[in-house]
Amino acid sequence: MSITYIPVELRRQVRAEVGQRCGYCQSTEVITGIPLEVEHIIPESLGGKTVQENLWLACHSCNKFKGNRIQFADPLTKKMIPFFNPRTQNWSKHFHWNLDGTLIIGDTPNGRATIEALRLNNEYVVKARCAWVIAGWHPPID
Numbered sequence: 001m002s003i004t005y006i007p008v009e010l011r012r013q014v015r016a017e018v019g020q021r022c023g024y025c026q027s028t029e030v031i032t033g034i035p036l037e038v039e040h041i042i043p044e045s046l047g048g049k050t051v052q053e054n055l056w057l058a059c060h061s062c063n064k065f066k067g068n069r070i071q072f073a074d075p076l077t078k079k080m081i082p083f084f085n086p087r088t089q090n091w092s093k094h095f096h097w098n099l100d101g102t103l104i105i106g107d108t109p110n111g112r113a114t115i116e117a118l119r120l121n122n123e124y125v126v127k128a129r130c131a132w133v134i135a136g137w138h139p140p141i142d
């Protein structure tokens, strides 16, 4: 399927609005050194438009695992649940960091389904978070 080109000005507007943090795992491009990607919250393949209201920033890993999906099974109830929406929902109402700051814990069905599908606690990012915590860069404060 073809992917619509996202105009530079629209990318700039989304970056100005969102900042430098992945909407899902909260990783920042300053720490990872890898630019965040402008992603469609509702994928184009499911009718999502290339407009600011449907765009956010995600790291490469979250964007890749999200793919063309909008929902996943909540591991607790096994019911299909929409992903956390970084534009309309507040991250800290759906997730929190564990005590050492290396794992994201889901507090709602949306949060838990998103952690599973986007692999927000995959072994690579957890190892990286351990180093970020030691450096004093993580978890984010706000």
Ligand SMILES: [Zn+2]
Pocket: 022, 023, 024, 025, 026, 027, 058, 059, 060, 061, 062, 063
């Ligand atoms: Zn991410």
